[in-house]
Amino acid sequence: MSRVTLKTVAQAAGVSPSTVSNAYNKPDQLSAALRERILAKAQELGYAGPDASARALRSGKVGAVGVLFTDKLAYAFSDPYAVGFLAGLAEVAEEFATSLLLVPLSPTDIQGGTNAVQQAAIDAAAIFCVAAGHPALDVLKNRGIPMVSTDRGDHPDLSWVAIDETAAAAELGRHLARLGHRDLVVLLDNAQAAGSRPVELSLDEVGYTDCELRVRGLQKAMPDARIRLVSGGHNAFSSGLAAAEWVLDSQDRPTAIVGLSDVLALGAMEAMKTRGLVPGRDLTLAGFDDIPAAGTVGLTTVSQPIKDKGRTVGRMLLDPAFTERQITMPTELKVRASSGPAPRN
Template identity: 50%
Template sequence: MRPTLQTVADAVGVSRSTVSNAYSRPDQLSADLRDRILTAAAGLGYAGPDPTARSLRRRRAGAIGVLFTAKLSYAFTDPYAVQFLRGLASSAEQGRTGLLLLPLSMDDEEAAVAPVNDAVVDGFCVYCLPDWHPALAALEARGLPVVAGQKRPGSQASFVGIDEAAATRAAGEHLVALGHRRLAVVGEYFTVAQSTGPVTIKSPGDVAYYTDRERLRGYQEALAEGGVPWSSVATVNVARNGRAEGAAAAAYLLDRAPRPTAIAALSDILALGVLDAVRARGLRPGHDVSVVGFDDIPDATTEGLTTVHQPAAERGRRSGLLLLDPPTDPADRSVVLPTTLVVRATSGPAPS
């Protein structure tokens, strides 16, 4: 039979709690006694207390579940995700807690919900989930603490994020002030379908994803104030947040007549792809076509990309702190961090 804590206790002639202390609280035992217990355990083939059972007894799993709708490699390759996770990890380390990365399917409902239902965690950090994703209902059913970067009606989740609309409103006002009247916007979750191509968005309110909806609303407000009707703005959806997808989306816009004089991408990764497409056609960013991104990842500086800076690492750090040590006052469970428009070489006056 498989050896247990009691098997080791009987072999050494001590109590179960003493054997348990040899693994979890070694400072409570003399070095000699602990060595005798570990030696006996090794001889019996006992590997130590079951971590799942131990977490149930303590009512603490020692891990935060991080949810995002992408492959696991995305967490290590997307510059914004890397910064966010670095900030989250710093809080987790401080709280002696680990991170469990949970990529969720967008195609299979059962596979989309299973990671949430099966995760042995103390709470969840929602990195990126569109409003229609079935995992959101599973989160509510688990009843564990949740911190999200998106606001949803009726949700009890804490919030750590930015004023998305105010951020893009500043970018839109910048483009309008430069004389741009033919604009386009590129983003990932404009529709439920994961495909790259033009889409018709009669109003930002029709977009069922909080982040994109708010960023579009900011642009709409800035353009309306400048006398540019929303109906004149071209919008292109991408299948995923990737540089190649940004270039493919820009192709729809740049190969039409008249082409837009400015393209706003809702992430820097997409904006870098737009720049690739602009240059591939012999056009000059900031002269023939202005390009604006969002996030201010390191490559944005290298490329001279005009973008909205948001504190990615701080956003992750504050998310972890709020999850591990939630304030008693619900009013303190919403944190709005500042953003800044960073003007660089890729935006300039509209060509005459």
């Protein structure tokens, strides 16, 4: 049986090919009766409609926004922060009949990620948790793909929806300083597998802009404190657990631990629990983001509007009426039971 095409339907319905095309793409240009007759004939012949790729070539649009992030694909569905951000972005994408294409960038296979971005059929890109200077960003720029990042940038041509990471972390730092803390361990993520052997890092080894700015904010607010950076792998509960176990089992235990995400802090809370330590009494614990679980367990954390950030990125990418290009979202320190005065030696 020969392939049924738009021209086949036009001949069978006794109309021109452009009229059949209008029945699918410009229904307001046809009477309801004529459109229904054409669609009925198309269904009878088994015609599914105009070819999507051909339509994309004509319009120059594919109807998709790429979401770039540096992690495995499963991260987008398992990390509470990522889930909230994507939910907000998806709301706006749905409003504009646009799909989302998740583009994970492996921290070890840089070329593979760059090739994926080069080949991705997208109209725009949301840059979510991608290290500054990743070559995939240059690919997008060379392709002329509009981008909106969740990291702030200094150049006036950059588009971003972000928080003031330094100021938010400094507010947390001042809270810890008022409680008398002068010895702090910061848990952060790196490119290693979740739950990897913990390593102590220097600030120039951090790699992610948001993490670096948060550390600088803590340093600014706590200039007299000793602040050590420890990572147990990429952003995951098991990474926070592994890093905190290593810290808590050392002879040089701090008076406070800060996870640069709530997920890491929750892992640290589990490590404390198994050692009979009570957050806020034996050792202060704080996080960052204010995911739903943070409030449930009484975690002191920096709250940011996760879902609204996703919505605003989507609006900036897709809504022609939205003209702002650089937006700083508000944050708030949520003080809960997990923070308390530094224990006296």
